[in-house]
Amino acid sequence: MGKQVDMAWNDYLRGRRLETGDGCPVDLAFAAYFYRRAAFRGMAEAQHALAFLYATGQGVGRDEALAVRWFEAAAAQGHVSAQHNLGVMFAEGRGVRADEQAAVRWFYHAALGGSAEARRWLERRDADPAVAESS
Incomplete structure (x- = not known):
């Protein structure tokens, strides 16, 4: 190992x-x-x-679907920037179908990890952390 x-x-x-x-x-x-x-x-x-x-x-070559796959792999290991970037991808529908709930969930995880940008995104949308916690 x-x-x-x-x-x-x-x-x-x-x-x-x-x-x-x-x-x-x-x-x-x-x-x-x-x-x-x-x-x-x-x-x-x-x-x-x-x-x-x-x-x-x-x-x-630009491949947003593959980007999402790699962001997911890193995010699953607790990589805060990857969690934030996944939030962006889901919020904007880049490489995946736009999904506000998934975006909130990933921004929430990133905010918990210390991402000020993710916290601001959640605050601007008055996002309900319960949505993220239930996922």
Whole structure:
């Protein structure tokens, strides 16, 4: 198990360096390659990074449905930014059918995790936390 975690972490860091140009030229396609390797090993941070690339079409073909899948994988592990981004995807119907209840649920989880943006979204809509808690 430890070796898989180390490999995932190394792949994630390679992807991050390639995405940001830290010590190398920016190469988003190659960053996606390394994020994907780490994501398939279950690393939430890599799953979120890969989902973001798919959602924005950076380095990969834009595929919002696949972005949702990767955001869900990261969110299920408690990744707060992934939970927030899932809320956005459900609220805006990006990659999934628009679903206000699902959006409230994911924004609620993100707010519980400390996301000020998610909390503001819920407050602007006067969303009922009971909807999220019952899901």
